[in-house]
Amino acid sequence: MPEKVANYCNDPILSEAGDEGEVPTDEYKLLSLNIIIRHGDRTPLHVIETKGVSTKSFRCYFDEHLIKNVPIIYDFTETMRQSKHAFESLETFKAFNFTTLFPDVMVCPPGVLTPLGAAQQLRNGLSLKNKYNKHNLLTESDFEKNVKIITTMYSRTFQSAIAFIYGFLPKFNLAKLNFEMRDMANMCKRNSKIKCDCPAVQKMENVFANSFEQTWTPHLLPMTDKHFYARVLERFNFNSNKPDPRPTPIWDFLVAHHCHNQTLDDCLLIDLHNHVNEHGVRMTKNGRYKKISILKMIPLLHEILNKLSYNEKMLLGQYRTKNLKRSVTVENNYDDDNGENAVPVKSNVNGVDEPATNHLPTVILYSGHDSTIEPIASSLGFADGHWPKYASRIVIEQYGKNSKNANNNNSSKSLLRILYNGKAVTHLTPFCRNVGDELQKFSLCPTSNFKTFVNEQLSGYRKDCHSMLVKRQNNLDGRERIR
Structure with a gap:
C-alpha cells in the first residue's frame, strides 16, 4: 500500500503513541481536556460504477485477525452486548435513532463505521488513557460526572465516540455517561448565544x-x-x-x-x-479559505474557550456564591463577558438546558468528521492541507501551575497545549508563537492568548457571515467561487 494512502487508512494494528500528556506533573497540573475526533474508517458514501472492476461488499463484524491484533476488541464487544438493554431502554439514546452500539452485522451499508474504524478508536482511546494516567484526571469513583460526549447525528460518529470512550475510561458504564447530539458537522449548538446560521458557511458546508x-x-x-x-x-x-x-x-x-x-x-x-x-x-495558504474555516468553527472555539475560562476562574478562586445562583449555560455559552458570572447547567441529549449542579466535566469528547477536524486545524494555523486521516484527533490540554512551584505572577493563570494526531502544534498557532522559552519547552501557551484570538474573530462574526457571501467570482484559489 502506498505510504501516503496507508497513513490516511490508519491501520489500527499499528501503534499510535503520541505526545499527549508529556508535561511534567511536578510542575503542572492537568485541569481539563477537549478532544475532537474524526470518526474511524467507514464504507464509501457513494457507489460509483467502474468499468471492468467488480467491487466487493464490506464486512461489518470483527474477524479473528483483528481481534488477535487489537485484544481490547474482545472485552469491548462483550461489554457492548451487555449494554444493549441500557442502550435500547434509556431515554437518553432514543433521540439518536441508532440500532447498534458498534459494527455488528454481516455487511456494512454505505457511510457507516466499519470494524476497522471501531478498532482505530479503541486503540486511540486506550493510548490516551495510558498517556493521562499519571495526571490522575479521572478515577473510577467519579469519572461519570467528569466526562461529556458530544456527537453528530450519524451512527459512525456515535459509534466512534463509544469505542473511543471505552478505551479511554477506567471503567465503562453506558447508563451513567452523559451524551449530547448535535446536528451540524461544526458542532455548533442551536440554542447557544452564537447563531449557527452563517450564510457564507452554509453555502460551503464542507x-x-x-x-x-x-x-x-x-x-x-x-x-x-x-x-x-x-x-x-x-x-x-x-x-x-x-x-x-x-x-x-x-x-x-x-x-x-x-x-x-x-x-x-x-x-x-x-x-x-x-x-x-x-x-x-x-x-x-489562502486567506479567504482560512477565514471561511474560522467562520465555520468559531462557535465551537468559543464554546471551548468558555470551558477553559471557567476552569481558569476556578483555579483563581474568583467565583462568588451569589454568582452561582445565575442560570447561565457555561457548557454552551457565557455572558458577553466570557463567563465572569456564569455557571454550568446540564444539557440533555437534544441540547435542552436542564438544572444541574455547579460542575463542569473535565473531559469533553467531540466526535465529528473530516469537515470538523480540517477547518479547526485551518482556523488555528496548523493545517497541512492533507485530508484528515480516519480517526484523526485534536487535543486541547489545559494546565495550571502546581502550587508548590507557582509564583505570584503566574500561579493563577492556566496554560494550553494543542496536539494534532499526537504531535504538539501549539507553536504553529498565530497566538502562541512568541511565548518565551520556558513555555515553548513544553509547547505551552497562556489561555489568555487563545481568548484574545477567539474574541477578535468573534467580534466580526455576524458581519463577515454576510459580507463574505458574494455573488461575483471573488475566488478562493483563483478559480472557485462560494455559492
Whole structure:
C-alpha cells in the first residue's frame, strides 16, 4: 500500500503513541481536556460504477485477525452486548435513532463505521488513557460526572465516540455517561448565544471538500490537470449522458476499497491522492479559505474557550456564591463577558438546558468528521492541507501551575497545549508563537492568548457571515467561487 494512502487508512494494528500528556506533573497540573475526533474508517458514501472492476461488499463484524491484533476488541464487544438493554431502554439514546452500539452485522451499508474504524478508536482511546494516567484526571469513583460526549447525528460518529470512550475510561458504564447530539458537522449548538446560521458557511458546508470540487471544471483546469481529468472520465466510463465526475466521491470510493485491501486502480488512486493534497496545500495558504474555516468553527472555539475560562476562574478562586445562583449555560455559552458570572447547567441529549449542579466535566469528547477536524486545524494555523486521516484527533490540554512551584505572577493563570494526531502544534498557532522559552519547552501557551484570538474573530462574526457571501467570482484559489 502506498505510504501516503496507508497513513490516511490508519491501520489500527499499528501503534499510535503520541505526545499527549508529556508535561511534567511536578510542575503542572492537568485541569481539563477537549478532544475532537474524526470518526474511524467507514464504507464509501457513494457507489460509483467502474468499468471492468467488480467491487466487493464490506464486512461489518470483527474477524479473528483483528481481534488477535487489537485484544481490547474482545472485552469491548462483550461489554457492548451487555449494554444493549441500557442502550435500547434509556431515554437518553432514543433521540439518536441508532440500532447498534458498534459494527455488528454481516455487511456494512454505505457511510457507516466499519470494524476497522471501531478498532482505530479503541486503540486511540486506550493510548490516551495510558498517556493521562499519571495526571490522575479521572478515577473510577467519579469519572461519570467528569466526562461529556458530544456527537453528530450519524451512527459512525456515535459509534466512534463509544469505542473511543471505552478505551479511554477506567471503567465503562453506558447508563451513567452523559451524551449530547448535535446536528451540524461544526458542532455548533442551536440554542447557544452564537447563531449557527452563517450564510457564507452554509453555502460551503464542507469547506475543504467543496473547495476542491469547485476546481473540477474542465475549461478552467491547467493542462496537466486536463490530462488527469481525461483519465478519470475514461476509467469510470463517464460520457455525455452522465454528469461530470466530482473528485471527492471518486477519491472516497477508491480509498475506502484500498483501506480494505480491495485495490481498484492504484495508479489513479495515487494520482488523485496527490491532486487532492496539492490543492489542500494551496488552500492552507489562502486567506479567504482560512477565514471561511474560522467562520465555520468559531462557535465551537468559543464554546471551548468558555470551558477553559471557567476552569481558569476556578483555579483563581474568583467565583462568588451569589454568582452561582445565575442560570447561565457555561457548557454552551457565557455572558458577553466570557463567563465572569456564569455557571454550568446540564444539557440533555437534544441540547435542552436542564438544572444541574455547579460542575463542569473535565473531559469533553467531540466526535465529528473530516469537515470538523480540517477547518479547526485551518482556523488555528496548523493545517497541512492533507485530508484528515480516519480517526484523526485534536487535543486541547489545559494546565495550571502546581502550587508548590507557582509564583505570584503566574500561579493563577492556566496554560494550553494543542496536539494534532499526537504531535504538539501549539507553536504553529498565530497566538502562541512568541511565548518565551520556558513555555515553548513544553509547547505551552497562556489561555489568555487563545481568548484574545477567539474574541477578535468573534467580534466580526455576524458581519463577515454576510459580507463574505458574494455573488461575483471573488475566488478562493483563483478559480472557485462560494455559492
